[in-house]
Amino acid sequence: MTGTLTPPRPDTEVEHLLTVTISRGRRIRNRLAGVWMYASFVLVAVPLVIVIGYVVIKGIGVIDGAWFTQKIFVLDTKAGGGMAPAIVGTIVITFWATLLAVPLGVLAAIYLHEYGKRGRLARVIRFMSEVMTGVPSIIMGLFVFIVFTVPLGAKGLVGFGGSLALACLMLPIVIRSSEEMLRLVPDDLRQASYALGNRKWRTIVTVVLPAALGGMVSGIMLAVARAAGETAPLLFTIGASRRVNWNVFQGPNTALPLQIWNNSQSPYLPAQNRAWGAALTLVVLVFVLTLLARFVSSRFSLKHD
Amino acid sequence: MTPPSDLQVSDRTTDPDPTRGLTRGGRAGRGDSVFRGVALVAGLVVLAVLALIVWAMFDKGRDAIRVSGITFVTGDVWDPPNNTYGALAFIYGTLLSSLIALILAVPVSIGIALFTIESVPRRLRRPVVSVIDLLAAVPSVVYGLWGILVFAPAIQGFYQDIADTVGTWPGFSAVFGGNASGTSFMTAGIILALMMTPIVTSISREVITTVPSAQREAAYGMGATRWEVIRHAVLPWSRGGIVGGVMLGLGRALGETIAVALVIGSTAQITSHVFLPGYSIAAVIANEFGESSGTHQSALIAMGLLLFAITIVVNIAARSLVTRFDRRAQGVT
Numbered sequence: 001m002t003g004t005l006t007p008p009r010p011d012t013e014v015e016h017l018l019t020v021t022i023s024r025g026r027r028i029r030n031r032l033a034g035v036w037m038y039a040s041f042v043l044v045a046v047p048l049v050i051v052i053g054y055v056v057i058k059g060i061g062v063i064d065g066a067w068f069t070q071k072i073f074v075l076d077t078k079a080g081g082g083m084a085p086a087i088v089g090t091i092v093i094t095f096w097a098t099l100l101a102v103p104l105g106v107l108a109a110i111y112l113h114e115y116g117k118r119g120r121l122a123r124v125i126r127f128m129s130e131v132m133t134g135v136p137s138i139i140m141g142l143f144v145f146i147v148f149t150v151p152l153g154a155k156g157l158v159g160f161g162g163s164l165a166l167a168c169l170m171l172p173i174v175i176r177s178s179e180e181m182l183r184l185v186p187d188d189l190r191q192a193s194y195a196l197g198n199r200k201w202r203t204i205v206t207v208v209l210p211a212a213l214g215g216m217v218s219g220i221m222l223a224v225a226r227a228a229g230e231t232a233p234l235l236f237t238i239g240a241s242r243r244v245n246w247n248v249f250q251g252p253n254t255a256l257p258l259q260i261w262n263n264s265q266s267p268y269l270p271a272q273n274r275a276w277g278a279a280l281t282l283v284v285l286v287f288v289l290t291l292l293a294r295f296v297s298s299r300f301s302l303k304h305d
Numbered sequence: 306m307t308p309p310s311d312l313q314v315s316d317r318t319t320d321p322d323p324t325r326g327l328t329r330g331g332r333a334g335r336g337d338s339v340f341r342g343v344a345l346v347a348g349l350v351v352l353a354v355l356a357l358i359v360w361a362m363f364d365k366g367r368d369a370i371r372v373s374g375i376t377f378v379t380g381d382v383w384d385p386p387n388n389t390y391g392a393l394a395f396i397y398g399t400l401l402s403s404l405i406a407l408i409l410a411v412p413v414s415i416g417i418a419l420f421t422i423e424s425v426p427r428r429l430r431r432p433v434v435s436v437i438d439l440l441a442a443v444p445s446v447v448y449g450l451w452g453i454l455v456f457a458p459a460i461q462g463f464y465q466d467i468a469d470t471v472g473t474w475p476g477f478s479a480v481f482g483g484n485a486s487g488t489s490f491m492t493a494g495i496i497l498a499l500m501m502t503p504i505v506t507s508i509s510r511e512v513i514t515t516v517p518s519a520q521r522e523a524a525y526g527m528g529a530t531r532w533e534v535i536r537h538a539v540l541p542w543s544r545g546g547i548v549g550g551v552m553l554g555l556g557r558a559l560g561e562t563i564a565v566a567l568v569i570g571s572t573a574q575i576t577s578h579v580f581l582p583g584y585s586i587a588a589v590i591a592n593e594f595g596e597s598s599g600t601h602q603s604a605l606i607a608m609g610l611l612l613f614a615i616t617i618v619v620n621i622a623a624r625s626l627v628t629r630f631d632r633r634a635q636g637v638t
Contacts, residue, residue: 026533037416037423038424041417044417054455055450128352131617131621134617134623138590200337200341230445231445260450264454265453272454279450286444
């Protein structure tokens with residue numbers, strides 16, 4: 001990385017000299033620029049604190065033992081019940097999405113970095129996977145609705161549809177971060193493995209992948225965190241359920257983001273409180289994943305120096 | 306992020322696969338070609354999925370386009386019971402809310418990027434970056450929830466104050482005047498700005514770190530103030546990459562569904578008043594798709610295809626700009 005220069009820090013004597021030599025207009029402009037930079041950060045940090053504060057304060061009141069064990073209460077107008085079906089749904093749907101996206105994404109990254117390199121096909125795949133990260137998540141929902149939900153008819157509204165849509169969303173993120181990690185594995189390691197008589201595929205599986213694993217795991221966890229918080233891909237693909245359903249291949253399901261979306265539009269306070277509770281649960285889940293990813297990457301990833 | 310240059314060089318000069326000539330035929334060689342084949346197929350999945358998305362959405366959206374013809378994008382009447390599908394109001398809402406987000410987020414994002422690189426002491430840099438990353442980690446539906454239950458009701462009075470003061474000035478009344486609603490283009494724009502800031506900030510930061518130290522040092526050496534260094538040595542060097550980052554953020558804003566659906570007000574109208582409720586493409590899909598069928602459903606899918614096309618174009622342009630900077634970064638290091 002390019003080392004950046006810390007601005008000169010004049011002691012008082014020099015400062016006096018500077019105020020004498022630098023014209024007033026220049027000093028004011030410099031000061032204004034400083035204010036702009038500080039203000040920008042504050043302008044963004046404050047809403048973040050407010051949003052998180054609301055989620056914690058409003059959400060914590062709803063969460064008790066029953067929250068994690070009971071099914072979702074049917075009435076908007078009364079408190080009670082729990083959020084277990086949505087918690088379970090979010091976990092299993094995201095789990096299957098990860099199971100689909102990670103092997104594909106890692107293999108694709110291996111193709112890009114170990115085989116395709118700068119070839120034309122590899123460049124096209126790399127560019128397209130970057131473009132794919134920008135495809136709106138609701139498009140993935142529509143896509144899975146058309147090619148999976150509709151053809152299966154009444155049996156199509158299952159958790160797995162949501163997993164497919166989330167997997168489409170995760171795939172390009174996994175590819176991108178995995179290739180980045182493969183790039184950090186020094187070529188010396190590969191050459192040492194070749195020198196011991198290893199074939200290329202063995203070198204990749206036994207030398208390159210283990211070396212890149214820490215960073216890859218961290219990138220994958222960030223992708224999982226992103227997917228777990230997505231609502232739009234699940235809107236038309238997993239149906240609706242108030243009961244716990246561990247099976248993603250049978251019966252409708254629900255998820256935390258969907259519960260937030262539905263309950264936030266209710267005019268009744270008990271439903272709104274449920275939305276806050278679900279939001280707190282989801283935010284905690286996502287933050288834990290994000291922090292874990294940071295920990296893994298700082299602990300196990302390769303440093304390039 | 307960027308690999309050290311020596312890695313790049315060794316990539317180019319030494320054959321990374323010295324066993325290539327030996328692996329033909331033979332039993333052990335088959336392992337190699339199978340592995341390569343599997344990896345290639347995984348890579349091709351990306352292209353297949355993208356192609357399938359376009360084909361599937363075109364196939365299902367065709368009906369509505371046939372029924373409405375060109376009025377699908379030029380008409381502003383959306384009346385499913387009477388089979389009239391004009392998407393202009395939704396296109397307008399998508400563009401306006403994203404434009405507001407852009408105006409709000411760009412100066413702030415660049416400010417934060419400069420803040421983290423040019424003025425925060427080195428040991429505080431990580432915490433500052435973490436705060437911005439945290440902003441990106443909050444799911445969009447949570448912003449939507451806060452937006453509809455807390456922010457929109459609270460901000461309405463403030464909007465009305467602006468409408469009653471600034472809105473009466475000549476030239477400003479078309480944009481700020483009139484009645485103010487809590488759920489509006491403006492609210493959607495503000496929430497979107499919060500969501501696109503982390504993207505624009507992180508790309509800008511990456512691009513700004515590629516500015517060679519020598520360039521900064523030279524400017525400081527000539528007696529430039531910090532602002533003059535930023536203005537004349539840092540920003541000109543990173544302009545293209547920052548524009549790329551801004552466009553990536555724009556792509557995100559255009560396609561954002563849930564948060565916008567909750568706070569934009571769900572009223573299809575074309576108006577220059579930013580404090581009035583509106584609608585967006587993604588939001589109308591989210592709200593109406595579940596209960597739609599036949600041509601109505603087809604029209605929503607066709608709108609999805611339109612949104613897909615818009616975001617793909619924006620993303621391709623953005624990626625081309627950012628990639629060019631990545632390449633330069635690898636050259637400089």
